[in-house]
Amino acid sequence: MSLLQNLVQDISSLGTKLYQRLGDDTGHLYEAKPWKTYDQELPDRESWQLSQKLIADCEELIALLTPTKVKLVTECVANNSTVGLGAAADLRIADKIIENGGEASLSHLARVCKTDEHKLGCVMHMLVQRHIFKEVTPDVFANNRHSYELRSETGATEMMLIETNEGYQAGLGWLPVMKDPKKMHEHDPAKGAFATALNVDMGVLPYLGTPEGASLLNNFTIGVPWLSGITVVATRTDLPWDMYGSTVCDVGAGPGGVMLEVHKKYPHLNIICQELEPMIPVLQDTFKDYDSDLNSGKIKLEVHDYFTPQTTVADVYWLRGVVRDYDDETSAQLLAQLVPALKKNPKAKVLVNELIVPTLITPQSQVEANVPAAKRLPPNQSGYPQACHMMQLSTMVLMGGKERTFGDIVKIGRAAGLRVSKFHQFRMFTGTIEFELDEEACRETGMEKSRL
Incomplete structure (x- = not known):
């Protein structure tokens, strides 16, 4: 069968399975409220995987059905989506619609925004076409599920x-x-x-x-806290934090928000947050409501430079967005600083949490060329590939650093004396590669492989 036939059939099959999984929890798009399952919580793993496959197939179908010139022009002028969204955000359109009772005419919006009605109309019609806001009658707009998130209190x-x-x-x-x-x-x-x-x-x-x-x-x-909040549910839910042992060490903890959430879900774990000395007051503020845990040592705030040997022995070491800040050699040197502590506890794991840059290998043979995208998604990469690709480029443009594929990070781990033990695909656009001490390093400690 042709790619078109296979895509249509695959979308139908996947859609039916997803609908059966969700049951009465049907999604909405045009209501001005979050879809709890997807926006505030997480769908179950199988439903999420079905969603990912459906999205991949639908994106490929759109590309298939779009004429070449239209496709290239669309991508070339996609920056104007940024222009439009920036205007709507700056003018606080979502709030002004809410303030007007839930709907607002174009003329009203232009008046309260103190801008040109025609130009604002061009922005609004474009965003509606991209399913941000909705047009209930000609030139009358309301919030939908996505634009409602742009209200002022969310960030x-x-x-x-x-x-x-x-x-x-x-x-x-x-x-x-x-x-x-x-x-x-x-x-x-x-x-x-x-x-x-x-x-x-x-x-x-x-x-x-x-x-x-x-x-x-x-x-x-x-x-930034709003953006971090998107990933925090997956971070605390998609890792078996209580399966590694009793002590979690966050190396380069930043403000400490991740470990705070882990502590809330797993209060029995010992939490250690390591940072440079200037960040300690920030960490203290994050954990200001946990004096008893700080006094008892259940939560520890330690001054540590991750370019120096790790002396704190823990069961798992968590590094979030750390490796991406440096080149390959420096990143490997950074991870190698954990080896002294790992030799003291060879069962310990190292969790490297990053945007794992997605790939989608194009089929080579004529037979494989008609295989739908959903069947070609590699397992070891971040979810929501399109968003992940945009974000990885955005972070390098704004913040510098180097975003990497799964294979890239694996090579860095090997250079540091670590080997991959597992990949954790979050139900979000980040993922975590789990490392452990490699066999040679384990032999140096006199530990046998069977004890790891």
Whole structure:
């Protein structure tokens, strides 16, 4: 059968299975409220996997049915989706619709936003076509499930503004950096796309402390926790935190939000958060309501530089968004600093949590060419591949660093003396590679493989 026939049949089959799994929990798009199963919680693993396959097939079907010139033009001008979403976020359209009782005419929105009605109409009609907002009657708009998230109390608007303002500007520096012999191999944010496009000699984080970065700092403060909140449910749910042992060590804990959530779900675990000394007050603030656990040692805040040998013995070491900040050699050196502690407890695991850049290998033979995308999705990669691809490029454009595939991170682990024991695919756009001490290192400790 042709690819078109196979896709249509596969979508029908997958859709039926998903509908049967969800039962009465049917999704909605045009109601101004979250779909609890997908937006606030997580669908069960099988339903999520069916969803991923359906999305892959639908994206391939759209590409198949789109004429070449239309496809290329659509991708070429996709930046205007950013333009439109940025305008809607900045003008607080979602809030203004809510304030007007749930619906608002284009003329009303233009008046309260103090902007041109025709230009705003172009933005709104484009976003409605992309299923953000809905048009209930001609030129009368309301929130749908997705636009409702842009209301002021969520933090979503601030995150959108990071990407649609400074992120959009930084994108203009990506190609110049890729073509500059002095910068193309750099991962230092001070020499990356953001610094190039904004003509500054610093990365985003130092820029936040400048007068010019005040607005961006505000958006980071409000928007980044919203983005982190998207992944926190999967982080605490899709890892068997209580199966590794009694002690979890977060290496490079940042503000400590991940371990706080782990502690809430698994209060019996011992939690250790390691950071550089300037971050300790931030960690103390995160755990300010847990004085008894801090006093008893159930929660420990330790000063530690992850470029120095690890001396704290734990059952699992968690590194979130750490490896991506450095080149391959430096990342391997960083992970190798854990080996001294792993030799003291060879059963311990190392969890590297990152955006695992997805791949989709194109079939080579004529027979395989008609196999639907859902049947070609590699298991060892992040979920929501399209979003993950956009985010991995966005983080490198804004923050520098180096995003990697599963294979890339495995190579770094091997160079550090670690071997892969498992991959945990989160029901989100991040994933976690589980490492352990490799066999040679285990033999050095006198431990047999059977004891690992």
